[in-house]
Amino acid sequence: MTVLLVEDDASIALVITAALEAEGFEVTHCDTIAQRDRLLAERRFAALVTDVMLPDGDGIDSLGDVHDRHGDMPIVILSAQNTLDTAVRATDTGAFEYFPKPFDIDELARTVRQAVGSASAAPLDGEEPIGSGLPLVGRSAAMQSVYRMITRVLRNDLTVLVLGESGTGKELVAEAIHQLGHRRAGPFIAVNTAAIPAELIESELFGHEKGAFTGAVARHLGKFEQAAGGTLFLDEIGDMPMQAQTRLLRALQSGSVRRVGGRDEVRVDARIIAATNKDLQPMIAAGQFREDLYYRLNVVPIAMPPxxxxxxxxxxxxxxxxxxxxxxxxxxxxxxxxxxxxxxxxxxxxxxxxxxxxxxxxxxxxxxxxxxxxxxxxxLPEDGDGPASGEDGESFDLETAVRRWLTSERPAAGTIHETALLAFEKPLFALVLQETGGNQVRAAQALGINRNTLRKRLGELGLDPEQFVRRP
Structure with a gap:
């Protein structure tokens, strides 16, 4: 079996050829689109491995005719243009796989082997080309795995769980999946589950009937029904109350919801994308998040890098x-x-x-x-992430700081450990409380300790959590 390799960088072509030959393939190499088309007209190839930026054109834009004439030949695309746009364009061509440079040469060789043996390499018919309007920016290696995961879920409705710290762009991932996927003609409904009062969250998600509770003067459609035909994005899912988690799990399992105060089941047709900035596994162990809901949501995890x-x-x-x-x-x-x-x-x-x-x-x-x-x-903020500085401006690390503390405090023998813990815990707890706005539950979760333990230590350290509460 022979693979056609289109790559104008001779050194890269040499390495790829060696890897493919180790997999048992013969390799025919060329470096332009014109040469590729001539070779394809002359003979059949088991697979096509092509770069995007070639001397005589764009390797992706020119694949239309290749698909028309060689629809059963799998295509693997390589590119140094490491953007979400390139990843989506590559996937939209029906390519078997897309590799951003630099890539693992052994993984490429294995992928070509899989592509040749796969019956799913033929392009999908009847699909409209995916447009631009891409919300994510970045070409780093860390973002390439994000782009590749996004392209894998565009043509299906698998539930996605986006993980990452606050501010990393988790909602942008959800928007990209919606805008580029087959549900882009439908609505994109985003819900911040942490911002909805616990007593109202079921009504917001599932809707309510007239007279269901005080103030329910008319029927209200919940977010599930509002997102019909489109995408429902559940942000901060880790902060959802346990009772609402149970209702959400039931909705995901049954594909239907029941409005608050209603009797009828209403079928829903929305793709579910959830996101959280929390580690859900410790919350599951602590009984704060349902394990069965976690596995229902975590079908396709996408981790946003900080x-x-x-x-x-x-x-x-x-x-x-x-x-x-x-x-x-x-x-x-x-x-x-x-x-x-x-x-x-x-x-x-x-x-x-x-x-x-x-x-x-x-x-x-x-x-x-x-x-x-x-x-x-x-x-720029003065308290950067680099080494701390002393009064004389000299930089020092944590080890130096401990040494200086021992020299200045001179704790009595037998009390060094306890005294050091007290000295370290007070600023540590103060900083965590400051970040959580005085919320002791979130502070205890961040520290990884029991809330009662935190409350006890705050009293011993003389820290009042109220002083960290953010006032309007």
Whole structure:
């Protein structure tokens, strides 16, 4: 069996050829679209492995005729243009697989072997081309797995669970799946389950009948019915009350809902995408989240990487947000390379959301059209993610900090461990309470300790959680 390889980089072609030959294939190599078409006209090939950017055109755009004439030949696409747009275009052609560069050469060889032996490599007929309007930005390796997972769920209705820290763009993943999938003509309904009072969440999700409770003056369609034919996005699913979790599980299992105060089952037709910034496994162990609901939602997990793990994307994101800022009435600005490098070195604890807010503030306050390092530096937070600094400005790490603490405090022998724990716990608990707005339940979950233990330790440390409550 012979594989046709279209790749204009000779060194990459050599490595791919060796890997495919190790799998038992013969390889015919060419480096242009014209040569590819001539070879395909002359003979049959078991599979086509092609790059996207070729000397005489776009390897994806030119695949239409290939599919028409060789519909049973599986195609594997390679690309250094590592964007969601490229991944979607590759998948939309009916390609068996898409590999963003750099890729695992052994995985590529195994995939070609699978493609040749698969009867599902033929393209899908009757589908409209997927358009643009892509909400995600980034070409880092961390985002490539996200793009590949998104492309795998576009032509089916499998339930997706998007995982990731707050501010990483979980809702954007849901929007991308909706916009690019076969339900894009239907509505996209987003629900923040953490923002709905516990006593109202069932009515919001499943609807209610007139007179179901005080104030129910008319029938109300819930989010499940509103999302009919489209996508229902359940954000912050980890904060859903247990009673609502039971009702949600029943709706997912039966494919129908019953309005509050109603008797009839109403069939629903909506794709379900859920998201959470919490680790649900410890919550399951603590009895705070239903295990059966977790497995019902976690059919296809997609993990959004934090921005600190995709720092290469920061410049592109920053320039994207500068463009968005102009559409919202802010002055037109552009970012210099030095400023982009500086932004990429920041920790961005608030992830993409924090970066966006920073860029908007920068666009508003910058005095020059060109935003250079001198405009960026004064707006950066002083408490960076790097090593701590002493009063003399000297940087030091945690080990140095402990050594200095021992020198300055000189705790009595036999009390060092207890005294050190007290000294460490107080600022630690204060910082966690500050991040949770004084919410002891969330603080205990973040710390991984029992709420009663937290309350006891706060009393011993003299910390009042009320002082951390965010007031309007």
């Amino acid at each position: 921005l600190r793990e995709r720092s290469d994307d920061v410049p592109a994101l920053a320039r994207h947000f500068l463009h968005l800022a102009t559409t919202e009435g802010l002055p037109r600005r552009y970012l210099t390379d030095r400023a982009a490098i500086l932004l990429g070195q920041q920790p961005w604890r608030g992830n993409v959301r924090e970066l966006k807010n920073f860029i908007y503030r920068l666009a508003l306050l910058a005095r020059e059209e060109a935003i250079d390092i001198d405009a960026v530096a004064p707006l």
